[in-house]
Amino acid sequence: MVVSKGKTPTAQETFMQMAQAAGLRGRLLVTVGVLILVRLGIYLPLPGVDRLRFTEIVKNNAVVNFLDIFSGGGLSLLGIFALGILPFINASIIMQLMTSALPTLENLQKNEGEAGRRKISQYTRYVAFIWAVIQSWGIGVWVQNSGVLSDASVNWLSVGDGRVIFSSFILQTTIALAAGSMFVMWAGELITEKGVGNGASLLIFISIVANLPTSLGDTISLAQKDSSRVGGVILLLVIFLVMIVGIVFVQEGTRRIPIISARRQVGRKLYREQASYLPLRLNQGGVMPIIFASSVMILPAYLSQSINNDVFVSIASWISPSGAGHIPVYMLLILGFSFFYSSLVLNPVELSQNLKKMGSSIPTVRPGKATSDYIGGVLNRLTLLGSIFLCGIAIIPSALEKATGVSTFSGIGATSLLILVGVAIETSKQIQTYVISQRYEGMVKQ
Secondary structure, three states: OOEEEOOOOOOHHHHHHHHHHHHHHHHHHHHHHHHHHHHHHHHOOOOOEEEEHHHHHOOOOOHHHHHHHHHHHHHHEEEEEOOOOHHHHHHHHHHHHHHHHOOOHHHHEEEEEHHHHHHHHHHHHHHHHHHHHHHHHHHHHHOOOOOEEEEOOHHHEEOOOOOEEHHHHHHHHHHHHHHHHHHHHHHHHHHHHHHOOOOOHHHHHHHHHHHHHHHHHHHHHHHHHHHHHHHHHHHHHHHHHHHHHHHHHHHHEEEEEEEEEEEEEEEOOOEEOOEEEEEEOOOOOHHHHHHHHHHHHHHHHHHHHHHHOOOHHHHHHOOOOOOHHHHHHHHHHHHHHHHHHHHHOOOOOOOOOHHHHHHEEEOOOOOOOHHHHHHHHHHHHHHHHHHHHHHHHHHHHHHHHHHHOHHHHHHOOOHHHHHHHHHHHHHHHHHHHHHHHHHHHHHHHH
C-alpha cells in the first residue's frame, strides 16, 4: 500500500473523540463485556478433581506454566476455558503452512477474494476443533493418571503399563474443554467483528495481564524477604523498561521506499508527478513469529506428558530451557517464522505489478522484475534485522533471570512483553483509525 504524508491526531484529541463517538463506545463495550465473560469462564472448574493436589503437581510444570500465559491461569485452575485460544492459534499455524504448501489453498486465498478467505477461515475453525479435541483428550489422560481425581472414574480403556487412556472422566473432560475452546474462539471472532482490535490477540493480551499482579506481588515479597535480591530485581526492571522502549521502536520502525507517480492527463487537465512512499515494516510479522516458535518449542513437552513416548521425552528434554538445544532451536524457529510470515504479508512480485498498474515507480529502479527484486532485497534485510531483535527479546530475559536468580518475572517474560506491547500498539492504531473515520463522516454530514 502506498501512503502519503498526513497529520496524525494527538492522544488527547483521540481520547476526546473516543468519548464522543457513539459507535466506538458500543464497540468498546462489546470488547470489554466479552473479555470479562471469557475470564469468568476460566474459574468454572471441571468436576471430580482434587484442587489442592492438582495445584501441587502443576506448580513446577514448565509446560503448564507456559500454556498458562495464553490461558490466563486457566490450565493451572483446570477451568472449562483452560485451553483458551490455543487450539485456534495452532490451527492458524497449520493452515498457514498448508496454504503455502498446497496450490489449491494458495489459489483459494489469492484468487477467490473475500469468498476464498472465508472458506480458509472456515477450514481453520474445523482444524481448531479437531486440535481442541486432541488437546482436551491429552489433558484428560494426564489428569486421570496424575492421581488427583477426588471421585472414582469408570475406566473403559487402558494400556499395558497401567495408564488409563479412556474413561468417563476423560470423556467428560474432552467434551467440556473442547466446547470451552470453541466458545473462546467464537468470542475472539465476535470481538474482531463487533468490537475493537483483533479478538485472538486481545484474548492472549488479557490473559497475560491477569498474571501481572501475581508476578509483581511475588517479586515484591522476594525483595522484602531477601535484601540481596533487590539489586537483581532493579536490574531486571530496568532491562524490561529498555526492552519495552526497544519493542515500540521496532514495532513502529519502517523503511520508506520513495514512489513517484507518472504524470497523466485526464481530459484537458494535466496531473503532475506525485511523490509518496511505500512503507515496509521492520518487523512484518509482529508478535506472531515468537508465538509460533514458542508453540512449536512446547509441543514435544506437551506430547511427552500426554503420550509418554521416549522419543518425545528425549526431544522435550533437549529443547527444554535447561537443555543444550533450547537457544539454537528457538532462534532458528524465530528466524524461520519471521521470513515465513513476512512472505505471507507482502509479496514483492504483486507489489511490483500493482505499482506498474498505477503508473508508479521507484526512482532509479526499472519497473517489473527489477522492482520486485529491489523490494524483495529490502524486505529480506528488514526481516533479518527484525528477527534478530526478536531473538534477543526472547533470550536476554531468561539469561538475566538465571544470572540474578530472580525468577518471579517468568509470568511476564519476553514472549509476554512482546505480545503486550504489540497488541497495545495495534489496538490503539485501530481505535485511532476508527476515530478518524468518525471525524471525517461528521465533516461530510455537515
